Every structure is written in C-alpha cells, then in structure tokens.
Amino acid sequence: xxxxxxxxxxxxxxxYDFLNDxxxxxxxxxxxxxxxxxxxxxAPYDGILVSKAxxxxxxxxxxxxxxxxxxxxxxxxxxxxxxxxxxxxxxxxCGAFNYIxxxxxPYTVDQVLDFYIGCxxxxxxxxxxxxxxxxxxxxxxxxxxxxxxxxxISLELAEEFIAAVxxxxxxxxxxxxxxxxxxAAQGWSPDSYADSVARLQKMGYKRIxxxxxxxxxxxxxxxxxxxxAQVRAEGVDFHLLGITRVDSMEEFAKFHVESFxxxxxxxxxxxxxxxxxxTADTAYTAIRVPQVDGNxxxxxxxxAGVVSQSEAIKAERECLQLLRDYDKDLVDASKVLDALRRYxxxxxxAKKLKQLDNQLKRYGATLADRPWKxxxxxxxxxxxxxxxxxxxxxxxxxxxxxNMTVLEAKMRKLSFT
Numbered sequence: 001x002x003x004x005x006x007x008x009x010x011x012x013x014x015x016y017d018f019l020n021d022x023x024x025x026x027x028x029x030x031x032x033x034x035x036x037x038x039x040x041x042x043a044p045y046d047g048i049l050v051s052k053a054x055x056x057x058x059x060x061x062x063x064x065x066x067x068x069x070x071x072x073x074x075x076x077x078x079x080x081x082x083x084x085x086x087x088x089x090x091x092x093x094c095g096a097f098n099y100i101x102x103x104x105x106p107y108t109v110d111q112v113l114d115f116y117i118g119c120x121x122x123x124x125x126x127x128x129x130x131x132x133x134x135x136x137x138x139x140x141x142x143x144x145x146x147x148x149x150x151x152x153i154s155l156e157l158a159e160e161f162i163a164a165v166x167x168x169x170x171x172x173x174x175x176x177x178x179x180x181x182x183x184a185a186q187g188w189s190p191d192s193y194a195d196s197v198a199r200l201q202k203m204g205y206k207r208i209x210x211x212x213x214x215x216x217x218x219x220x221x222x223x224x225x226x227x228x229a230q231v232r233a234e235g236v237d238f239h240l241l242g243i244t245r246v247d248s249m250e251e252f253a254k255f256h257v258e259s260f261x262x263x264x265x266x267x268x269x270x271x272x273x274x275x276x277x278x279t280a281d282t283a284y285t286a287i288r289v290p291q292v293d294g295n296x297x298x299x300x301x302x303x304a305g306v307v308s309q310s311e312a313i314k315a316e317r318e319c320l321q322l323l324r325d326y327d328k329d330l331v332d333a334s335k336v337l338d339a340l341r342r343y344x345x346x347x348x349x350a351k352k353l354k355q356l357d358n359q360l361k362r363y364g365a366t367l368a369d370r371p372w373k374x375x376x377x378x379x380x381x382x383x384x385x386x387x388x389x390x391x392x393x394x395x396x397x398x399x400x401x402x403n404m405t406v407l408e409a410k411m412r413k414l415s416f417t
Contacts, residue, residue: 053095128184190227
C-alpha cells in the first residue's frame with residue numbers, strides 16, 4: 001500500500017531559531033527548507049501528489065507557488081525540485097476541489113498534460129469533476145442531473161486524456177520518462193462508481209483513482225469497492241483520493257486498493273482543537289502559546305487597547321521559559337499551567353475562557369505523559385518540548401511531520417496479504 005502526501009508547499013527551515021523565533025537572514029524559502037522526507041527518517045510517505053491548481057492557480061486565484069518556485073519546478077522537474085529519493089514516485093492531479101463550483105473544469109487536456117509531462121511526473125490523473133453527494137439506491141435516471149453531468153464530463157475528459165497521453169508517450173524515447181495515465185472515477189452510488197470503472201477500463205486504464213469519497217463513511221466506501229470488484233478487470237489497481245482510514249486499509253486492500261493520499265495526519269497538528277500530537281495509541285493536545293508579534297487576533301486586541309503589549313510579551317516569555325524548564329525537570333507542571341492560565345486570561349477571549357479549564361486539563365495530560373520524550377523520530381529528539389507547543393508554522397509543521405511518522409509506522413505494521 002503506497003501513501004502519497006499532497007503537496008501544499010509545506011516545509012520547515014532547518015536553521016530556524018526556536019529561542020528567538022527567528023529565521024536566518026540568509027534563508028531562501030523552499031530552496032533551503034526541508035520537506036518531510038528530508039526532515040525525518042524513514043521517509044513518512046512513498047510519493048508526492050502535486051495538484052496543478054496548487055502550482056498554476058485556478059479560478060479561485062493564484063496557487064501556493066511563487067513565480068520563481070513555479071519556474072524552478074518546470075525547469076528542474078518534480079523529482080529534483082522536491083529532492084525525492086529514487087524510491088519515491090510522483091503523482092499529478094488537477095485539484096478538483098479548487099473548481100467545484102464551476103460548470104466544467106477550467107483546464108483542457110493539453111494544459112494538464114503540459115503540466116504533467118513538463119514537470120516529469122511518473123503518473124497523472126485525468127481531469128475530473130467532483131460529485132458531492134451519495135445516494136446508494138439512485139439510478140442514473142433518478143439521480144441529480146448535475147451529478148450525472150459531472151460524471152459524464154469526467155469520463156469524456158478521461159477518454160480524451162488517455163488518447164493524448166498515448167500520443168505524447170509515443171514521442172518519448174526513454175520508457176521511464178513516459179507518463180502513466182490514471183483514470184478518475186466519480187459516482188454517487190456503488191453502481192455509478194462501478195460503471196465509471198468499467199468504462200475507464202474499456203478505454204485502457206490500468207490504474208484508477210476513486211474520487212469524491214472523502215465524505216463517505218467507511219462502510220459506504222467498502223460497499224462501493226465491493227461493487228467495483230464485480231467489474232474489475234485483471235491487473236487493474238485503485239487509488240483512494242483524500243482518504244487515510246488506517247484501521248480500514250487492510251479491508252480496502254482486499255479490493256485492490258494499492259495507494260491513497262491524505263493530509264489528515266499532517267493537518268491535525270494545527271487544525272484540530274485537541275488531537276494535535278499523535279502517538280501509536282493516542283493523541284495529545286498541543287499547548288498553545290500565541291505569538292504576540294505574529295497573532296492577528298492578539299494584535300487587534302493590543303491596538304484596541306484591550307490588552308497591554310508589554311504585559312502580553314512578559315506573559316508569553318514566561319510561558320515559554322517555564323515549558324522549557326519543565327522539560328529539564330526544573331519546575332512542576334502546576335507552575336506551567338498557572339502561567340498558561342494567566343496568559344489566556346490576559347488575552348481575554350471570552351469563548352476560550354469558557355473552555356479554559358478543560359483545555360488546561362488536556363495540557364496537563366500532555367505535560368504529565370511527556371510524549372515527546374518517548375518518540376524516536378528525528379524531530380522530537382532534536383526539538384523536545386517545542387514539538388508540543390502550538391505556535392507558528394515552524395513548530396506546527398514539524399508536529400505534522402511527526403504525525404506522519406506515526407502514520408507510516410502504523411502502515412508498516414499492517415498485513416496486506
């Protein structure tokens with residue numbers, strides 16, 4: 001089972017100064033920064049998934065890449081740009097979530113292939129249009145006409161895509177440089193997904209990405225996979241777009257799912273209210289110490305005169321120092337929690353103050369168990385308690401990279417035989 005990590009320009013600076021919260025003045029973003037596969041060993045994924053919408057932008061606006069970064073990607077190719085080891089593969093897609101409100105995808109097949117082949121991807125997914133709805137009993141005659149249209153658009157573009165890939169591949173001499181076409185299957189029910197797969201196989205696809213399943217419950221995904229298995233041709237494998245579900249991967253693999261992609265473990269590090277730092281059997285809440293100079297909400301309170309800047313800076317520094325002292329066994333957890341309480345009260349967020357006692361209990365559990373001390377990943381060994389401090393992208397992304405090492409270890413223990 002291969003895991004692809006969707007790129008969104010998530011790197012960390014190896015020279016970042018945690019004590020002063022400063023970058024090196026000589027740092028060049030992306031060029032000098034580390035991706036997760038450089039920051040931890042073993043690499044926490046088997047490949048990178050890169051969306052055209054992230055690189056080139058879409059109807060929603062510019063992508064995550066600056067103009068120089070975009071030019072460097074096209075010039076170097078995806079392997080050299082991401083500094084991927086030889087064992088890793090690359091997968092391109094269009095980023096369908098970026099144009100979900102459009103009547104048709106905003107890209108042509110030639111534009112997408114210019115991206116895939118221009119950046120030298122190993123594999124590329126055909127242009128699709130996401131269907132947000134699941135009604136397992138609906139036939140095509142009864143289904144939402146917009147869903148039917150989106151599925152037909154996806155299939156029409158898939159047929160055009162594989163023909164164009166064959167044409168372009170015929171002009172590429174080296175076999176390893178040729179693009180593997182991956183067909184995108186959309187649906188709203190087990191039958192509609194199965195029909196999409198059957199038609200993609202007839203076009204010649206040997207690898208098919210199943211899209212639009214992120215909102216589905218695991219039994220619904222399994223129901224679709226079981227129905228798809230009835231039409232699956234010999235030698236065809238499947239990719240699950242945007243789905244992790246580690247506890248169900250062994251079940252998914254029985255239906256020839258051989259790869260998936262997800263940012264879930266990474267994003268939980270800074271998007272989840274509670275489960276920020278993962279371990280093999282549980283998850284801990286990261287300890288929030290807002291940056292006085294880098295927190296927009298706090299800046300507004302200071303400018304409005306609600307919060308004293310000098311008091312906020314003093315409280316912020318006290319919290320950080322006590323956390324580091326706790327890591328060295330110089331103070332008790334109660335002293336750290338008292339400082340965190342005072343800082344939160346000073347900030348005066350009424351909503352957070354109502355939840356403060358429960359939040360501090362979770363912080364207490366994190367401090368009591370000291371999970372960073374039991375982790376063997378490179379980042380936890382180097383940065384220690386900084387890994388559980390919720391504060392700025394450098395700490396938060398490192399915690400996300402740590403979470404992916406936990407995911408990788410869980411995947412390694414699964415049996416796919």
